[in-house]
Amino acid sequence: xxxxxxxxxxxxxxxxxILSRSLLPAAIFLxxxxxxxxxxxFLMQAMWVGIFEITIxxxxxxxxxxxxxxxxxxxxxxxxxxxxxxxxxxxxxxxVFFVIxxxxxxxxxxxxxxxxxxxxxxxxxxxxxxxxxxxxxxIILVGIFGxxxxxxxxxxxxxxxxxxxxxxxxxxxTTSEEE
Amino acid sequence: MDNSLLYxxxxxxxxxxxILGLGVYAIVFFRNLxxxxxGLEVFSKGIALIFLAAGSANGKLALAQSFVVxxxxxxxxxxxxxxxxxxxxxxxxGTLDIRKLSKLKG
Numbered sequence: 677x678x679x680x681x682x683x684x685x686x687x688x689x690x691x692x693x694i695l696s697r698s699l700l701p702a703a704i705f706l707x708x709x710x711x712x713x714x715x716x717x718f719l720m721q722a723m724w725v726g727i728f729e730i731t732i733x734x735x736x737x738x739x740x741x742x743x744x745x746x747x748x749x750x751x752x753x754x755x756x757x758x759x760x761x762x763x764x765x766x767x768x769x770x771x772v773f774f775v776i777x778x779x780x781x782x783x784x785x786x787x788x789x790x791x792x793x794x795x796x797x798x799x800x801x802x803x804x805x806x807x808x809x810x811x812x813x814x815i816i817l818v819g820i821f822g823x824x825x826x827x828x829x830x831x832x833x834x835x836x837x838x839x840x841x842x843x844x845x846x847x848x849x850t851t852s853e854e855e
Numbered sequence: 856m857d858n859s860l861l862y863x864x865x866x867x868x869x870x871x872x873x874i875l876g877l878g879v880y881a882i883v884f885f886r887n888l889x890x891x892x893x894g895l896e897v898f899s900k901g902i903a904l905i906f907l908a909a910g911s912a913n914g915k916l917a918l919a920q921s922f923v924v925x926x927x928x929x930x931x932x933x934x935x936x937x938x939x940x941x942x943x944x945x946x947x948x949g950t951l952d953i954r955k956l957s958k959l960k961g
């Protein structure tokens with residue numbers, strides 16, 4: 677019963693986050709939905725995914741979202757979509773029924789989460805997928821260098837911002853022409 | 856958990872596909888860049904659910920977990936880079952509307 681409530685509240689929270697006209701409530705509802713999703717993952721016995729979801733997605737990405745929204749000063753700006761809202765609900769409800777019909781009509785074996793397999797997460801991650809860890813580290817470094825490249829100052833702005841004490845340096849064009 | 860109606864991997868597969876649909880809606884029909892990226896985040900949540908449902912179905916939940924953990928790490932890097940690009944775009948052009956941005960020249 678708790679699991680059903682969590683799954684339905686996850687869908688409702690994500691729908692509210694999508695349909696919210698303001699950006700800040702949308703980001704906060706996304707964070708709440710991440711918390712609910714992590715509880716669902718815990719109940720599915722996927723505890724490592726739950727831990728990563730609640731720390732990275734609900735924590736880090738929410739902070740990034742809110743800081744990006746506040747930096748762009750769009751906190752009170754309303755977001756418009758191309759389709760009107762009354763078109764969303766019929767399409768969404770028919771899509772939900774279509775998905776339920778499609779999944780239930782697939783000839784798949786019965787089963788809840790009984791067959792979890794003999795492997796543990798640690799064996800898989802550090803044994804079979806050790807090379808992927810190096811790839812993850814490379815991706816994190818790419819992200820760091822990418823942000824450093826986006827926000828670096830141009831050279832002329834950096835020399836202007838260095839202060840009046842550095843005016844006598846030979847790199848500034850005015851002083852070199854006067855001499 | 857035995858009396859829960861949705862506690863099986865078929866239901867979670869359906870829920871994941873519904874969440875994917877919500878993300879696609881936000882990506883396709885919204886104009887604000889932050890909102891489009893929020894749709895991408897919703898999309899990624901659906902992908903995680905589908906991965907775990909598939910792992911439960913095949914009896915390889917540990918492998919599915921490791922894939923999803925990798926995906927979450929990549930998602931964090933993606934969010935950092937994409938949101939920094941969005942802030943950079945706003946600082947340079949003063950708008951986040953993709954229609955106005957597509958009309959800009961130069």
